[in-house]
Amino acid sequence: xxxxxxxxxxxxxxxxxxxxxxxxxxxxxxxxxxxxxxxxxxxxxxxxxxxxxxxxxxxxxxxxxxxxxxxxxxxxxxxxxxxxxxxxxxxxxxxxxxxxxxxxxxxxxxxxxxxxxxxxxxxxxxxxxxxxxxxxxxxxxxxxxxxxxxxxxxxxxxxxxxxxxxxxxxxxxxxxxxxxxxxxxxxxxxxxxxxxxxxxxxxxxxxxxxxxxxxxxxxxxxxxxxxxxxxxxxxxxxxxxxxxxxxxxxxxxxxxxxxxxxxxxxxxxxxxxxxxxxxxxxxxxxxxxxxxxxxxxxxxxxxxxxxxxxxxxxxxxxxxxxxxxxxxxxxxxxxxxxxxxxxxxxxxxxxxxxxxxxxxxxxxxxxxxxxxxxxxxxxxxxxxxxxxxxxxxxxxxxxxxxxxxxxxxxxxxxxx
Amino acid sequence: xxxxxxxxxxxxxxxxxxxxxxxxxxxxxxxxxxxxxxxxxxxxxxxxxxxxxxxxxxxxxxxxxxxxxxxxxxxxxxxxxxxxxxxxxxxxxxxxxxxxxxxxxxxxxxxxxxxxxxxxxxxxxxxxxxxxxxxxxxxxxxxxxxxxxxxxxxxxxxxxxxxxxxxxxxxxxxxxxxxxxxxxxxxxxxxxxxxxxxxxxxxxxxxxxxxxxxxxxxxxxxxxxxxxxxxxxxxxxxxxxxxxxxxxxxxxxxxxxxxxxxxxxxxxxxxxxxxxxxxxxxxxxxxxxxxxxxxxxxxxxxxxxxxxxxxxxxxxxxxxxxxxxxxxxxxxxxxxxxxxxxxxxxxxxxxxxxxxxxxxxxxxxxxxxxxxxxxxxxxxxxxxxxxxxxxxxxxxxxxxxxxxxxxxxxxxxxxx
Numbered sequence: 001x002x003x004x005x006x007x008x009x010x011x012x013x014x015x016x017x018x019x020x021x022x023x024x025x026x027x028x029x030x031x032x033x034x035x036x037x038x039x040x041x042x043x044x045x046x047x048x049x050x051x052x053x054x055x056x057x058x059x060x061x062x063x064x065x066x067x068x069x070x071x072x073x074x075x076x077x078x079x080x081x082x083x084x085x086x087x088x089x090x091x092x093x094x095x096x097x098x099x100x101x102x103x104x105x106x107x108x109x110x111x112x113x114x115x116x117x118x119x120x121x122x123x124x125x126x127x128x129x130x131x132x133x134x135x136x137x138x139x140x141x142x143x144x145x146x147x148x149x150x151x152x153x154x155x156x157x158x159x160x161x162x163x164x165x166x167x168x169x170x171x172x173x174x175x176x177x178x179x180x181x182x183x184x185x186x187x188x189x190x191x192x193x194x195x196x197x198x199x200x201x202x203x204x205x206x207x208x209x210x211x212x213x214x215x216x217x218x219x220x221x222x223x224x225x226x227x228x229x230x231x232x233x234x235x236x237x238x239x240x241x242x243x244x245x246x247x248x249x250x251x252x253x254x255x256x257x258x259x260x261x262x263x264x265x266x267x268x269x270x271x272x273x274x275x276x277x278x279x280x281x282x283x284x285x286x287x288x289x290x291x292x293x294x295x296x297x298x299x300x301x302x303x304x305x306x307x308x309x310x311x312x313x314x315x316x317x318x319x320x321x322x323x324x325x326x327x328x329x330x331x332x333x334x335x336x337x338x339x340x341x342x343x344x345x346x347x348x349x350x351x352x353x354x355x356x357x358x359x360x361x362x363x364x365x366x367x368x369x370x371x372x373x374x375x376x377x378x379x380x381x382x383x384x385x386x387x388x389x390x391x392x393x394x395x396x397x398x399x400x401x402x403x404x405x406x407x408x409x410x411x412x413x414x415x416x
Numbered sequence: 417x418x419x420x421x422x423x424x425x426x427x428x429x430x431x432x433x434x435x436x437x438x439x440x441x442x443x444x445x446x447x448x449x450x451x452x453x454x455x456x457x458x459x460x461x462x463x464x465x466x467x468x469x470x471x472x473x474x475x476x477x478x479x480x481x482x483x484x485x486x487x488x489x490x491x492x493x494x495x496x497x498x499x500x501x502x503x504x505x506x507x508x509x510x511x512x513x514x515x516x517x518x519x520x521x522x523x524x525x526x527x528x529x530x531x532x533x534x535x536x537x538x539x540x541x542x543x544x545x546x547x548x549x550x551x552x553x554x555x556x557x558x559x560x561x562x563x564x565x566x567x568x569x570x571x572x573x574x575x576x577x578x579x580x581x582x583x584x585x586x587x588x589x590x591x592x593x594x595x596x597x598x599x600x601x602x603x604x605x606x607x608x609x610x611x612x613x614x615x616x617x618x619x620x621x622x623x624x625x626x627x628x629x630x631x632x633x634x635x636x637x638x639x640x641x642x643x644x645x646x647x648x649x650x651x652x653x654x655x656x657x658x659x660x661x662x663x664x665x666x667x668x669x670x671x672x673x674x675x676x677x678x679x680x681x682x683x684x685x686x687x688x689x690x691x692x693x694x695x696x697x698x699x700x701x702x703x704x705x706x707x708x709x710x711x712x713x714x715x716x717x718x719x720x721x722x723x724x725x726x727x728x729x730x731x732x733x734x735x736x737x738x739x740x741x742x743x744x745x746x747x748x749x750x751x752x753x754x755x756x757x758x759x760x761x762x763x764x765x766x767x768x769x770x771x772x773x774x775x776x777x778x779x780x781x782x783x784x785x786x787x788x789x790x791x792x793x794x795x796x797x798x799x800x801x802x803x804x805x806x807x808x809x810x811x812x813x814x815x816x817x818x819x820x821x822x823x824x825x826x827x828x829x830x831x832x
Contacts, residue, residue, distance in 0.1 A: 097748060098779075099764070318823070335513045336654070339478045339480065340654035365513075412742025
């Protein structure tokens with residue numbers, strides 16, 4: 001938990017927060033409202049200019065939070081694109097499983113933002129992250145909205161990335177400049193536990209000055225989820241509050257993107273997916289207690305769906321993850337995870353590699369297997385586990401981290 | 417791992433090993449063969465009399481071990497019931513993912529037993545448990561078979577329960593006397609990690625003197641799996657070696673069971689399922705690092721399948737299990753697990769109880785919720801988490817343990 005004594009920055013954190021470019025038409029403000037945490041910022045307001053296209057992806061949890069349901073309804077309804085838009089985010093309380101009072105809090109907060117910024121409430125999205133099941137003290141948030149509105153700043157993304165943190169140990173940001181600069185994408189994210197996204201993960205906000213219609217923007221977003229946010233897992237648990245919101249302000253001087261298959265469309269999609277992957281990796285790098293960043297590459301599966309099952313079975317296996325924490329090249333546990341995945345597999349066609357080292361093939365320990373080499377490899381901070389099933393063309397890559405004592409430390413008393 | 421310094425007996429262990437009744441027609445012998453461990457018994461031979469009916473249940477892992485495949489083939493083929501039968505078990509090496517050599521080892525070991533006991537090789541079943549992917553030094557086992565054959569003893573079940581242990585901290589046994597004594601069931605089991613059975617779990621051997629045909633015996637076994645071994649989980653990982661073997665010697669003086677629906681048939685099934693449940697609970701009580709024994713009761717689901725999904729989502733959630741280890745009444749994580757399960761759920765109909773305490777209902781924290789009471793409840797060693805979905809008649813109860821530092825200690829260096 002942010003502010004918890006002794007929770008130091010993940011050893012897998014990037015060296016520094018990136019120098020995010022300003023996105024014309026987007027401004028940020030963050031303040032300390034004391035929702036739960038003391039002595040740190042915890043509420044962020046984001047104003048988005050008139051004419052912006054909005055898109056989103058949200059958790060499919062059947063117990064999703066009131067703000068998630070509200071965002072989904074507002075984005076589905078659409079309209080009022082000629083008006084401005086806003087996003088209001090608090091950390092410290094998820095406003096999830098808070099009954100009818102949950103929606104009342106969302107209405108109070110988004111209504112206050114609509115009034116302060118003179119935008120329709122239907123264009124004000126919101127997110128809450130933190131403990132589940134506690135009523136949100138929304139009056140602490142509405143009380144600071146005037147203050148926030150007066151502080152909006154196009155250069156405020158880095159502060160916003162800090163204000164939305166919960167158990168995160170570092171703020172997360174990523175950007176891309178399309179075609180060398182005339183159009184840009186910048187995003188921020190939070191997340192480190194309860195990470196097994198089922199649509200999008202945790203809280204992610206991405207902005208671009210590209211000119212693009214909402215339908216195309218949504219399509220560009222959706223096509224990237226399977227290889228970015230839906231391809232990561234920290235602990236196999238899925239948040240009630242996962243949300244990714246993407247806004248395109250249209251302020252770039254570059255011509256409007258009218259097809260994702262055009263050269264400009266493809267460039268935009270590639271840049272967007274790159275930013276999504278970068279942020280998704282940062283979430284894994286801040287996995288609770290993580291000491292290793294692990295790429296699991298599955299190839300040769302009977303189908304992509306089978307490859308996904310195998311990759312997630314490996315990435316979520318407590319026995320695989322504890323072996324990695326212990327720097328033990330225990331490839332037998334990879335065999336176990338393949339076996340339990342439910343995917344089609346043939347022992348005699350399976351190949352298992354750690355980095356370039358072939359550990360097992362043809363149904364057995366590889367000839368020339370060298371335990372010392374394998375053990376030396378496991379000491380690295382970034383690991384590749386590659387499994388080829390030898391059956392077909394199905395492939396999936398996912399990213400995860402190890403399961404260490406740090407995860408237990410953080411989660412055995414998160415609330416207290 | 418058995419013999420690993422500092423691995424003390426689980427705090428959830430029964431006070432003592434039960435005083436198992438002798439099953440007429442079954443004898444046991446155990447010796448130290450040095451398969452892997454030093455200074456302890458690690459190979460057990462079980463001889464079963466002529467005329468016995470055999471039944472079995474095995475892991476559905478696609479990477480199951482050679483001995484599991486061999487047992488399945490032999491039981492499917494059937495026949496030779498008028499001949500004797502045997503089971504040979506080793507700990508320390510799972511003989512899983514050992515290619516063609518795996519089957520050669522099974523043939524060598526079961527062939528040697530067949531010769532020594534003068535029973536058909538098709539009636540010799542085998543199990544191996546321990547590390548995956550290492551070749552089984554089967555000559556160490558065949559070397560002790562003569563010694564084992566000379567030591568067979570009807571009272572040897574307790575020694576056998578010890579010889580088959582790996583990371584277990586206590587031997588597991590259970591029994592029942594049907595109708596107050598004239599017919600009996602006795603079983604032993606091993607298992608504490610890689611426990612999320614997909615058919616049967618770990619190694620379990622159950623014997624009865626009942627007179628019953630193999631088909632009926634198999635049916636009696638199958639009908640109990642869903643509420644016993646398939647209703648437990650320690651770590652969501654499924655073993656390559658799970659096997660349950662059940663033998664009925666027919667030596668009881670009680671009349672043959674010719675229908676499971678008869679009074680005698682129903683009594684037998686109830687007693688058998690009771691022994692299975694007892695052994696399954698003991699496996700959970702010896703869950704790696706376990707400090708709490710947890711019953712998860714799901715009711716009111718749209719279907720039994722949905723209830724199973726919700727119960728397993730709760731029982732396998734690392735966030736729920738670490739909260740239990742930390743004695744934190746973090747019921748928000750139960751809401752999360754319900755949400756991610758994929759089962760139909762309605763926030764406003766969900767009720768969550770810990771023991772008799774109602775924590776959440778009607779879509780929110782229960783009126784009269786008392787954090788101090790809930791925290792006091794969490795300090796117990798045996799916990800009940802009850803979730804009613806309020807939608808239908810679907811129900812499932814599963815049993816699990818917490819996720820503690822002990823699990824990481826045991827598994828971060830199991831092989832070394």
